[in-house]
Amino acid sequence: MARHTIALLSILCLVVFAVARVAPAEGGRSSSACAGSSEYAYAGFQSEHKAHGVSAGIVALDSPAVTDGHVGGWIGVGGVDAGPGGAAEWLQVGLASFSPDPSVRLYYELTVPGKDTKYVELEANVAPGEKHELAVLEVSKRNSWWRVWVDGKPASAPIFLPKSHGAWYPQAVAENWNGGTGTCNSYAYRFSNVRLAQTNGGSWKPLTDRYLFHDKGYRVVQTSRLPSSFVASSV
DSSP: OOOOTTHHHHHHHHHHHHHOOOOOOTTOOOOOTTTTOOSEEEEEEEESSOOSEEEEEEEESSOOBOSSSEEEEEEEEEETTOSGGGOOEEEEEEEEEETTEEEEEEEEEEEOTTSOOEEEEEESOOOTTOOEEEEEEEOTTOTTEEEEEETTEEOSOOEEOTTOTTTOOOEEEEEEEOTTSOOOOBOEEEEEEEEEEEETTEEEEEOOSEEEEEOTTEEEEEOSSSTTSEEEEEO
């Protein structure tokens, strides 16, 4: 699993930990089922086939309870060693919440070899139940150039990701990061109509063959016959 999400704000969260610890957000609940688990925990799917993009509808079903670190639900490509020579390289878009602020944020994140990770906030306060159609897609007729899409509109300029053409297995995943404190943050994200791009620019097909992540304290419940729609949540 590419453990790479929301790296820039994760560093900021560590500063917050040194100052104060807060109670779970109102409207959420803290799960004890992941007690003693590792720093990162995941729930979701990774395609067993390479593709040229991934799209899905994502919605936070409730306000997450984030005591330490962050939680997120995202789709993306690449990973910590997916770039040239094993370098970190990825692009993802999704929803995230950070301690001590339980607000749900719409963002995308980019890591290019040799450069710092870039976090871009697209919307600061997404209401629970508010659905967005998201995509990360290789640009038509431009190999290794990618773009983020939100609700059918481009949300980024074209982004060059070296040697990414035909190389990556897309992911649709929720995650908990507790900063090494052992905290069990809570969330519930619904992913709907997860699709993979068969060519640059589109030619979408539903996610079928996939690898399942369900780390301790978190679970995936399919809501359709295919794994293209599911809920990822704390137990």
